[in-house]
Amino acid sequence: MTKLIPYGRQDINEADIQAVIDVLKSDFLTQGPAVPAFEVAVRDFVGAKHAIATSNATSALHLACLALGVGPGDIVWTSPITFVASANCAVYCGAKVDFVDVDLDSFNMSEQALRCKLEHARKARLLPKVLIPVHMGGQSCNMAAFYDLSKEYGFSIIEDASHAIGGRYQNQQVGSCQFSSITVFSFHPVKIITTGEGGMAITNDLGLAKKMQLLRSHGITREQSEMVSIPDGPWFYEQIDLGFNYRMTDIQAALGLSQMSRLHDFVIKRNSIAHRYEKLLKDVPVFLPKIAKDTYSAYHLYVIQLNLELISSSHKNVFNELRNAGIGVNLHYIPVYLQPYYQNLGFSKGYCPNAEKYYSRAISLPMFSSLTDEEQDWVVTQLIKAIQK
Numbered sequence: 001m002t003k004l005i006p007y008g009r010q011d012i013n014e015a016d017i018q019a020v021i022d023v024l025k026s027d028f029l030t031q032g033p034a035v036p037a038f039e040v041a042v043r044d045f046v047g048a049k050h051a052i053a054t055s056n057a058t059s060a061l062h063l064a065c066l067a068l069g070v071g072p073g074d075i076v077w078t079s080p081i082t083f084v085a086s087a088n089c090a091v092y093c094g095a096k097v098d099f100v101d102v103d104l105d106s107f108n109m110s111e112q113a114l115r116c117k118l119e120h121a122r123k124a125r126l127l128p129k130v131l132i133p134v135h136m137g138g139q140s141c142n143m144a145a146f147y148d149l150s151k152e153y154g155f156s157i158i159e160d161a162s163h164a165i166g167g168r169y170q171n172q173q174v175g176s177c178q179f180s181s182i183t184v185f186s187f188h189p190v191k192i193i194t195t196g197e198g199g200m201a202i203t204n205d206l207g208l209a210k211k212m213q214l215l216r217s218h219g220i221t222r223e224q225s226e227m228v229s230i231p232d233g234p235w236f237y238e239q240i241d242l243g244f245n246y247r248m249t250d251i252q253a254a255l256g257l258s259q260m261s262r263l264h265d266f267v268i269k270r271n272s273i274a275h276r277y278e279k280l281l282k283d284v285p286v287f288l289p290k291i292a293k294d295t296y297s298a299y300h301l302y303v304i305q306l307n308l309e310l311i312s313s314s315h316k317n318v319f320n321e322l323r324n325a326g327i328g329v330n331l332h333y334i335p336v337y338l339q340p341y342y343q344n345l346g347f348s349k350g351y352c353p354n355a356e357k358y359y360s361r362a363i364s365l366p367m368f369s370s371l372t373d374e375e376q377d378w379v380v381t382q383l384i385k386a387i388q389k
Helices: 014-024 034-046 057-067 085-092 111-124 143-153 206-216 250-260 263-280 315-324 353-359 373-388
Strands: 050-054 075-078 096-099 130-132 156-160 182-186 199-203 302-306 362-365
Touching (some): 014 250, 034 050, 034 199, 050 206, 057 156, 057 206, 085 096, 085 130, 111 143, 143 156, 199 206, 263 373, 315 362, 315 373
Parallel strands (some): 075 096, 075 130, 130 156
Antiparallel strands (some): 050 199, 182 199, 302 362
16 A cells, blocks of 8 residues: 555535536635535434524624523633544633543543532532533434423533534434524545535524524624614625634535535445454454444544554554554544643643543544445554554
8 A cells, every 4th residue: 555545635626617617607706606505405304493604614603602692701611532623612701611521432522520520510610501512423413301400400502513414413414503592513534525615503492593694604694674773875884793704605505515426425434444453453452433323423533443452552653553554533622721721720730630541542443425335444453553563
């Protein structure tokens, strides 16, 4: 095997390319018909009422926090095993961020840790305004339990489903928002489907949808019912809030709309690859991801954890050996609170023991829909070789 096998890769076909070309030849490269068409496609697929396409998932998370009124003096809780954007979105709003430890089987936010932290927070009067559970790797968190806790403790929920479009929970598509106020998807190239860069916020609440739509485009409205003044003419608009330029282009949306036609096939293929990994690695000293009975993972990632007690090599050495063999493994993620920015806010090593244990032994193996059996066999062969070295 001579070529590099990345941990993730987009799958672009001729139909995708033609969809983009059609937009490039059209009258609208942005703010045209492709964006609302893409929004409708995703909205209908997940079975929700409203969809707001954005420039990326980070901007969608920011809009979601703002729509829920997150601001100075508020507290937002999220997972430490995620990309930094899941926490940064609350800091952008002036809120404080805290972290709930993860479960070592699913890598998702631990229900037990959340319950314990909420009990202590209620006594200290430091309950969160918003909880942002992250569907790590494509598997949904236990959202029904989190939703029950939200009613008991009075917080809202934003599902960070950046990894999970096409996944299911309790026989419903992730993004239905049955157990949350807002769900956020990512369409980065290594995700399940891509728009190049892009994101989307999903909600069943019309008020939240309108707020996010307003803030997505500078806080400007052309709706007379929302204006302070009587319009001077048909050209008139008003900025009624301080918003942002978080819009998705029609070029991006056209690609996303085309990719939606293959989303189901992508997820089936990823699950097939995951099941094959499970068979190939069953006798290897690694901990494999465990999928809960009521979930169907989109498998954005396939993360193993090395059983370091049974191997002679170190985590770093195994990682380096795989990279040297042309396998672009990665590590998702460094616990967010260990980043210098968050350490400067008072967090330190030892804060979430499970997250740190996970980090000390996790490796993301290649997982993408076009991964061949030959490539997968090479990955497993080199992993076994690296462990034994």
